[in-house]
Every structure is written in C-alpha cells, then in structure tokens.
Amino acid sequence: MSIFKLLKFDDVDISNLQNVDEMTVVPLLGATRGEVAKPQNLVFSKTSNYGEMVFENQDEDCDAIIPSNLMVRGKDAQDHVMSHIGLLEPQTSRRFPDSCCIEESQGGYLENSEKNEFDILPIELRKCFLTKDFRENRQYDKLWGGILDWLKDLPLKYKGVAHLRYFYDDPVVKTQLETFAAEFEPVEDQIGAVILFSGIPMGIEIMPSPEYWDYYWKLLIRGSYGAELIRLKQLGQIQTFKQSLPRINDHMDLDHMKEQMEDYIVQIQNYVPDVLKKVRIESQLSVSPQIIGESKTLQVEYLKTQDGGGEMITQNQKPIYLSLVL
Amino acid sequence: MKKELSIDSGVLQFVPKGAYYEDAEEQKAAVNLCWKDFLSYDRTLFSLSTLLPGSGYSKGAMSHMLLSNPITNKERSLTVDVLPLDFETQIIKYNLKKESFSRALKNLLMLAGGEGFSRVNNSKTRKLILSFIFERTNQELDNLAVNYKSKLRTLVAHALGKQTLFMILSGHGPTFDKWVGCYNSDCYTVIFHLFNRPTVLLKLENKFPKILQYEKLKNSAKDQDLVKFKSNMDKLPMRTVMGFRNTYKLNIDLSDVYDKSKMSSKETLQMESAVKKSGAKKKEIDYTKYDIYELWKVFYFKVLNNEVDDLDRIMSAIDFVSVRNQTIDIGPATVIFDASRSMEGSVERKFQPFLTSLSILSTLKNVQGVVYVGGKYIKVPVESNDDFKVIIPQNNTYLWKGLLEALKNKPKNIIVISDGYENSVKGMFEHVYDHLKSSDFDFNLIHLNPVFSASASMGSARRITKDTKPLPVSDYKYLETELMMNQMLEQPSVVKKQLIQRFQKLIK
Numbered sequence: 001m002s003i004f005k006l007l008k009f010d011d012v013d014i015s016n017l018q019n020v021d022e023m024t025v026v027p028l029l030g031a032t033r034g035e036v037a038k039p040q041n042l043v044f045s046k047t048s049n050y051g052e053m054v055f056e057n058q059d060e061d062c063d064a065i066i067p068s069n070l071m072v073r074g075k076d077a078q079d080h081v082m083s084h085i086g087l088l089e090p091q092t093s094r095r096f097p098d099s100c101c102i103e104e105s106q107g108g109y110l111e112n113s114e115k116n117e118f119d120i121l122p123i124e125l126r127k128c129f130l131t132k133d134f135r136e137n138r139q140y141d142k143l144w145g146g147i148l149d150w151l152k153d154l155p156l157k158y159k160g161v162a163h164l165r166y167f168y169d170d171p172v173v174k175t176q177l178e179t180f181a182a183e184f185e186p187v188e189d190q191i192g193a194v195i196l197f198s199g200i201p202m203g204i205e206i207m208p209s210p211e212y213w214d215y216y217w218k219l220l221i222r223g224s225y226g227a228e229l230i231r232l233k234q235l236g237q238i239q240t241f242k243q244s245l246p247r248i249n250d251h252m253d254l255d256h257m258k259e260q261m262e263d264y265i266v267q268i269q270n271y272v273p274d275v276l277k278k279v280r281i282e283s284q285l286s287v288s289p290q291i292i293g294e295s296k297t298l299q300v301e302y303l304k305t306q307d308g309g310g311e312m313i314t315q316n317q318k319p320i321y322l323s324l325v326l
Numbered sequence: 327m328k329k330e331l332s333i334d335s336g337v338l339q340f341v342p343k344g345a346y347y348e349d350a351e352e353q354k355a356a357v358n359l360c361w362k363d364f365l366s367y368d369r370t371l372f373s374l375s376t377l378l379p380g381s382g383y384s385k386g387a388m389s390h391m392l393l394s395n396p397i398t399n400k401e402r403s404l405t406v407d408v409l410p411l412d413f414e415t416q417i418i419k420y421n422l423k424k425e426s427f428s429r430a431l432k433n434l435l436m437l438a439g440g441e442g443f444s445r446v447n448n449s450k451t452r453k454l455i456l457s458f459i460f461e462r463t464n465q466e467l468d469n470l471a472v473n474y475k476s477k478l479r480t481l482v483a484h485a486l487g488k489q490t491l492f493m494i495l496s497g498h499g500p501t502f503d504k505w506v507g508c509y510n511s512d513c514y515t516v517i518f519h520l521f522n523r524p525t526v527l528l529k530l531e532n533k534f535p536k537i538l539q540y541e542k543l544k545n546s547a548k549d550q551d552l553v554k555f556k557s558n559m560d561k562l563p564m565r566t567v568m569g570f571r572n573t574y575k576l577n578i579d580l581s582d583v584y585d586k587s588k589m590s591s592k593e594t595l596q597m598e599s600a601v602k603k604s605g606a607k608k609k610e611i612d613y614t615k616y617d618i619y620e621l622w623k624v625f626y627f628k629v630l631n632n633e634v635d636d637l638d639r640i641m642s643a644i645d646f647v648s649v650r651n652q653t654i655d656i657g658p659a660t661v662i663f664d665a666s667r668s669m670e671g672s673v674e675r676k677f678q679p680f681l682t683s684l685s686i687l688s689t690l691k692n693v694q695g696v697v698y699v700g701g702k703y704i705k706v707p708v709e710s711n712d713d714f715k716v717i718i719p720q721n722n723t724y725l726w727k728g729l730l731e732a733l734k735n736k737p738k739n740i741i742v743i744s745d746g747y748e749n750s751v752k753g754m755f756e757h758v759y760d761h762l763k764s765s766d767f768d769f770n771l772i773h774l775n776p777v778f779s780a781s782a783s784m785g786s787a788r789r790i791t792k793d794t795k796p797l798p799v800s801d802y803k804y805l806e807t808e809l810m811m812n813q814m815l816e817q818p819s820v821v822k823k824q825l826i827q828r829f830q831k832l833i834k
Binding site: 016017018019020021025182183184185186187188242243245248250251254257258261265268 | 666667668700702720721722723726727730731733734745747749750751752753754757758761765
C-alpha cells in the first residue's frame, strides 16, 4: 500500500517533477487541509536560556505549528534548533526547554530580529531526533557531537568546533544553497514534496496548505535537503547522477517531439509512487502536549519507518502535516 | 594598459541591491574588480563607455574612479587628435546632466565619501561640484535649494573646504566671487540658506521666493502657528512639509499636506495609495509620462493588491509607451518568455526579473510572437474587458516546450528571456535544441537574462545551451549597452570609434 494511502494523505496529487542533477523534487498538490494559524503569525521571540526557544502565536483564532526542527541563526548569539515540532494556541507564547544549541563556543541569547536566519535542520541531523530519549533530553549541548560528525571532513573555511553556521556561512556553500533555491520552484496548489537524491527517496514533506508550503519551501529545499546534498557531494558520498534524456527520433515533427518528451517525463514520474511503496511505517506514537505544546484541535504523532521517521499532525482525524526523513 | 579586455556588461548595469543569487556586497566587490580592469585596459574606452545607457550608480562610481586617478600626460597624448583635452570632464558633466537631479547629487556625494566611496578633493572635483550646483538660473537654484538642502550643504562644504566656507559665511565678498559668484552672482542667499544663516537679512523678494517661503514655513512650524504653516506649505515639496510637520509634531492632517504640497511625478505614483488612504483629493496622473518599467510595476502592484482604479488607463499607457520604446531590432523574432516562479526574484527586489522581462519585450521591434513558459493567469477586473487575465510568475520552467512551440512559426531568431534555471528536466532545453540544430531547423538563438550578475562573464549567469552566451540585461534600457559591450569584447577598436562618434554627436 502506498505510504500516502496508509497515512490517509491519499487525496494528495503528484505533479510534474523537477530535476536538477542529483536532486529531484516531486511536488505534491492539494487543497488546504486544515484550519491553522497563518504561518506569518508564528513569531520567534527569543531564547530565554541556553537550550530554550520561545515562540509566540499572534493569530487570534487558530493554533500555530512550528515545523519540525526549525533552526534560528542570529548575530552574536547562540544559534538554536527545535528538537521536534511545536504547537501554540492562539495568542499564546511558549518556551520549549528541550531545544538545542548548535554553536558550541558562542555566547548570547537570540532576540526577535529581522536579521535572524531560519532554516530546517539538514536531514541527517534530523535523524538524531528520531528517538524519544534524544528529543526530550533537556541538555542544551545534546546535538554538538552530531554536528561535529556532520561537519567532519568538509572543506569549509572555518572548522573544528560544533558550529553549524560554519557550513551555512561558508561562501561556496552559500552560493550553492542560493542556486538550489533558484532551481526548484513551488507550483500552483503545492502543499508538499517528495525529495529524492540520485533516484532514492530522502523525505516526504506535506504542509497544511499551499500558503504554508509557499512560506516554508525554501527552508526545506534549500536549508535541509539542499544542505544535505551539498555535504554529501563535498564528501564524495553520493553517486553522480544525471537524469538520462531520451533519444529523439529523426524526422519527427514538432508535435510528436513534444509528445515524446511529455511521455518521458510521465514515465520517470511514475517511478516515484513505486519506490514509495517500499516505505513502511513501523510505529506510530502519540505525543504528550507537555513536550510539543497545548492544542485543542491538533494531535501529533511520532512515526518510525525502516530507516527514518518523523512527525505527523492530524486535525479532526484528518492528517494535515507530515515531515518524514527516510 | 592591460593586454586583454575581460570586462563584463555589469560595469554599466550595477546598482547596489541584492539579486537572487548574490548579495549586494558580493556584487559590489566583483564589479569593482571589473571597473579597475577596464580602466587599466583603456582609460579612453572606459570613460567613453559611460555614454552608453547605464545605471546612475555605475556611472557615478566610474566617474569617481576617473577623478581619483588623474589622467597622465601619456594617456592624454593618445587621444589628442580625436578628442578634446578635457573630454573626460565633459563626459562626466554630460552624464550628470542626464541623470535625475537627485541621482546626480548622489554621484557627486560619492566624491565627498558617500555610499562607501573614498573622499576625492582635487581642483577638478571642486570645480565640477560648484559649477554643477551654481551654474544655473535663480529660479532653478531656488527650487533645488529647497528640495535638496542637506545634500547641497554637504557638497558645498566638501568643495569649498572649512576655511573658504567660513570666509564666505562671514561675508567676505572677494572669496565668494572667486569660488561661487563666478557661476551666479546672486547666490549668496542660497549659501546662507543651505548653512542655516539668517537669510531674512538678505534680499529674497523676487530672486528666491521659494527659499523665502521655506523660511516662513520653518518659522511657523517652530512657533506652532498652524494657520500660517498651512498657508506657507502651498506648493512646497511634500517631503519638506512632511519633515517640518513631523519634527515639530504639528497637528495637521496628512490629507492637507498631500493636497497642498507639491509631489514629483515619481512621488505621485509611489504615494498614490497613501494619498487615497488619507482622504486627500486624488492627484491626476498622466501615466504616459512614465517609464515602461514603472508602469508595469504599478500595474502589477495594483493587480496583486486588488486595486482596480486606473487599471484601464495604465494599460493604455503601457501600449502607448511600448510603441514609443520599440527601438531595438534584432530581426524578425519569436520570444520565449520565462514566467516561472524563480522569475519573481529576491525579496529585496520582488518581481524585478519578471518586470524587466516585460519591459525588454516592449523595446524589441519585429516581434512576431510570444510564447510564455510557466506562469499562472489571474483574472483582473478592468472596465474594458470582463474576462481580462494577466500572467504572474509561478510554476515550473518548461523552456524546451517553449522552444518547440516557438518553432511552429519558423522564426529566424528566437529570443529567450529567462534566468536560465531549468528544472523540468535540467538539460532538456539543450537536448531538444541540439537535436533541432542537427536536423533541418535553421534559427538563431539569443538568450537575454534579466537577472543582474556582477560576474556574468565568469559564467555565473546560467547558460541554456553550450553555444549560446547569455546576455545579462538587468534593466531594459541597457539592452543596447549589452549588445555593444558584447561587441567590445571582440572588436574593441571598432566600438571605440563608434563611441567617439557618439561623443562628437552628443557633446558639442
């Protein structure tokens, strides 16, 4: 059974894929799935202590969602990342005391500033959070070992300590990340995407509405999946991949040529549902509001797959958000 | 002199604002290198090239470079037969006059250390600044002194130096005559006004009525005399009136300020929504006087904000101005227009690549058809058409489909206006193009890239095929510049001759 059907996302449509070198993004289309706060009404307020991020929901009516592993990087302060998803009721503020510091030797607390940079954590690092113990551990330095491993052997300008921003601020990486953002484009009615590296599925992301996707797509495609792909390429740990293009028959007229190309795109697209059939959900665990925040309308579950996992949110028994790293 | 010319068209297109791929500082560093290389390759060609259409900022920076590196006798001797001795100064003056006054002042302020440039203060720059400001009629000076008081003060102080300025402000006539009076003998008043000296002591009546009105407005603001303030704000610049209103916290409705003060045509367009919100009388706008880029910008601003007023008039103006703008003839061509999402551009300059592409389209003569790639059509409620739709940047980049569609008209030239980022699937355009070229299809492919890249010549502008060099055109006005610069790389001496002819035609 398809993972979409299994998780009751079977009303999501697969659209025309976008492929650039090793990365393929298959847009998922659909209507707004639930009633949640507008993404711009969620505000990062500050870090109130090391390992403690504070967010505010300025929406008057709806609960807000903090996407999985949201990262905030700011000037002259310790950068932080959320250990999981977060929920906030309307017009409330909440501390998340199990957040992580991601800059080993930097002091200072983050403030709400226009200069803050946001991203979602690279997918390999997100996998550290797939166990309950790690997620809920309140040691602010819990990710430093993971960051050091992740940065190891990368040809960066600065290195040696667990500063994730050494990667994002590196001039070469920065240019490559911006290129990712330019190469992949959100399409009309897009609410999510399946992301593949060299034909292997790496993650499925679904947001509650096209507006949400439009707001967060860059943080995912650039900051999370793009960052991971750049790292793997720099380490030579990914097979070079170029989508092979079909031979065009001689003496073909323009209309037939167009037909042939369109058939080819459908053909490579059909590969995606097939390959996703292999993804199995091994466990689904509901999560205490004490960890992720109170909500009267939203329920969160941790999912575990063979090699990965993630989080899913439901509202009125309907799944509205999914973030799975595979 | 350097042996090889490796300039980039960016030298004349640069504005210090981030694009999609590079931030402003990275671009500035790259362009600065280009300017230095170009200057060391051929100083004459460097200065002549500023006669081509380009951004005010680039021309200001290039003039700064010329003025801070005085010409040597050897360099001067190279041009003595064909160009006058002071041709550089003539070009700088000509370019200043062609800019808006505000931009021209900014370019002069670069010499006083503005916009991160080093200060330059030699005899040539002093004369340039003072003559540009004071070699004018009293009426012109009267308006400018009120509109640009603080910028002019900085420039005059820089050009005169502390000692000379002190003597002039102390009333020393011969010093005034030597430095300023030689350009305009009445302008003692203007200097006093700029440096906040009591101008009431001087004769203002007929010569500088605006300055007199400004002084009265300032005094009534200080005295919190709202009646006098209202009567004095009539036809003074909106920014000046607003400044006094806010500084002295005067209880005057915004609608009064908008109704009575004077707005430039650009301000009228930019402030349209604010004026409407304040309840002031709507200012009648003659859209046909605006630049095509400004028109597209205001059109899309209104469309995206569901403002329907004037849309018909703006559309008519776009048609009118487009006809007037059609000056570049590449030959009969079909245009492939990339309207995919990445053409939306950066947050800093939202829609810039898309609006630039639309403006480029309006400068091209001989366009036989336009094929849009990507994009989303949205309905726009205009009076003249119940079912009118416009395209906005959205969706994937199917450039290859555009190519197949365009070829149905069997065009001689195909112009692709795109940032060059293809994702459905990457390389598909080139794959189809290569096949067509090796078959019986005969056409010439031109790629115009509306996203500025400071290092386009180093390959940062995306190619859509290996044998098609992208031409970066970040402003539709620079299309001609881009074509000339491209030719300059291959035939610098031919282009130099053309530019000398241009100099002789433009500057007599």
